[in-house]
Amino acid sequence: MADPIYRAPKGTHDVLWPESARRRALVAVFADIVEAAGYTEVVPPMFEHVEVFRRLGDATDVVRKEMYEFEDRGGRHIALRPEQTASIVRSFGEHRPTLPWKAWYAGPNFRYERAQKGRFRQFDQVGIEALGPEDPHLDAEAIATAWRFYESLGLQQVTLLINSLGGPEDRANYIAALHGHFASDLGSLSEESRSTLATNPLRVLDSNRPEDADLIAAAPDMLDHLSADAAAHFDQVQAALTGLEIPFTIQPRLVRGLDYYVRTTFEFTSGAFDAAQNAIGGGGRYDGLAEAMGAPATPGVGFALGVDRTLMACDAEGAFEATSSTVDVFVVDTTGGEAALLITDELRRAGISADRAWDGRSMKSQMRAADRSGAAIAVIVGDDEAESGTASLRDLRGDAGQDTVQRSSITETLLARLK
Numbered sequence: 001m002a003d004p005i006y007r008a009p010k011g012t013h014d015v016l017w018p019e020s021a022r023r024r025a026l027v028a029v030f031a032d033i034v035e036a037a038g039y040t041e042v043v044p045p046m047f048e049h050v051e052v053f054r055r056l057g058d059a060t061d062v063v064r065k066e067m068y069e070f071e072d073r074g075g076r077h078i079a080l081r082p083e084q085t086a087s088i089v090r091s092f093g094e095h096r097p098t099l100p101w102k103a104w105y106a107g108p109n110f111r112y113e114r115a116q117k118g119r120f121r122q123f124d125q126v127g128i129e130a131l132g133p134e135d136p137h138l139d140a141e142a143i144a145t146a147w148r149f150y151e152s153l154g155l156q157q158v159t160l161l162i163n164s165l166g167g168p169e170d171r172a173n174y175i176a177a178l179h180g181h182f183a184s185d186l187g188s189l190s191e192e193s194r195s196t197l198a199t200n201p202l203r204v205l206d207s208n209r210p211e212d213a214d215l216i217a218a219a220p221d222m223l224d225h226l227s228a229d230a231a232a233h234f235d236q237v238q239a240a241l242t243g244l245e246i247p248f249t250i251q252p253r254l255v256r257g258l259d260y261y262v263r264t265t266f267e268f269t270s271g272a273f274d275a276a277q278n279a280i281g282g283g284g285r286y287d288g289l290a291e292a293m294g295a296p297a298t299p300g301v302g303f304a305l306g307v308d309r310t311l312m313a314c315d316a317e318g319a320f321e322a323t324s325s326t327v328d329v330f331v332v333d334t335t336g337g338e339a340a341l342l343i344t345d346e347l348r349r350a351g352i353s354a355d356r357a358w359d360g361r362s363m364k365s366q367m368r369a370a371d372r373s374g375a376a377i378a379v380i381v382g383d384d385e386a387e388s389g390t391a392s393l394r395d396l397r398g399d400a401g402q403d404t405v406q407r408s409s410i411t412e413t414l415l416a417r418l419k
């Protein structure tokens with residue numbers, strides 16, 4: 001066992017091949033889908049002035065307990081991003097792109113959470129944010145985009161939960177009603193929930209302590225506190241999802257962990273693994289966020305999907321499997337000369353992926369390396385081939401055997417065979 005200092009910090013992990021290739025492929029699938037829907041990539045910095053993230057809510061766990069904050073050497077108060085919506089909205093305020101602005105992103109986020117399976121301190125997300133329209137069809141488009149992405153990965157056990165938190169006033173009224181409800185029977189709440197109630201009444205609904213269950217079950221319903229306007233907006237989101245044939249469940253207790261949400265909120269859960277960490281993505285509207293950051297008041301809606309958890313769902317469902325080879329061709333050269341050096345370069349320049357063995361190993365050892373590489377064809381240059389200006393091509397996957405070609409026609413022959 002390595003010295004603990006030389007192990008990845010708690011809540012982080014190295015992603016090695018082939019998992020790294022699978023992640024890249026997942027991001028590529030996501031990029032194709034969102035770019036086909038008019039979203040363009042934004043790459044925000046991984047850290048911001050801490051005030052940017054304070055907008056996620058002073059009472060949220062993310063801000064209160066989980067932020068990686070520090071003062072840099074210039075005395076700036078900096079935080080590693082715990083999510084990217086706030087960064088994208090900050091970027092919107094800074095650059096004022098034309099509306100609607102449809103942005104997508106992919107990359108790591110940092111939260112000092114209790115590390116466990118599916119819950120990490122550094123985790124990747126892919127996501128979109130659309131700023132400008134209030135149109136409920138944009139909410140539906142965002143949800144549909146995530147849904148189509150999960151479909152493309154081959155996931156079949158994803159559930160979509162939706163809710164509406166209403167406008168800022170509805171939300172405030174509901175929070176007051178919730179507070180009243182819980183405060184009326186404070187004695188039967190768990191100690192944790194009593195302290196949550198003081199700072200963030202909505203989050204009490206998220207408690208899974210058995211002693212809180214009855215009071216939570218009897219709590220007032222968010223959907224009864226919607227203004228006519230918010231209710232109509234939510235109805236249209238539902239009608240649009242129905243039109244798109246995307247199945248959903250209304251979950252009036254769905255409270256998300258960040259404070260900027262108004263109106264539509266949603267979450268995707270996977271039925272393929274345990275409840276605790278089964279949220280594989282989530283999002284919603286945040287119509288007041290831009291204004292709160294000093295930008296012109298601009299509605300927005302978006303989502304982020306957890307890459308780590310999505311891949312766990314893929315593992316559990318046997319979907320989106322990793323590829324098992326790195327190169328198409330492996331060059332075996334036992335002459336001690338430059339054949340492997342020159343042939344691999346020639347192949348790569350022609351667009352054929354190629355690797356080779358090192359340190360002048362024996363034929364047997366190089367052939368073992370060729371097999372391990374997963375390549376389809378071995379190019380073999382031994383003393384006989386070197387003398388006659390040829391190379392042997394051996395089929396490593398099928399039973400096509402081995403044949404000999406002129407050294408000058410290796411690339412051409414391989415291009416034809418690998419088609």
Ligand code: HAM
Nearest residue numbers: 083085119120123279280281282283284302303304306
């Ligand atoms: P979030 O629900 O905090 O929302 O995170 C979205 C997803 O990121 C989660 O559903 C989960 O899959 C993944 N995730 C979150 N925390 C962790 C963790 N510690 N370890 C592993 N995966 C994690 C947001 O971040 C919002 N910015 C989403 C959004 C975009 N809302 C509007 N636009």
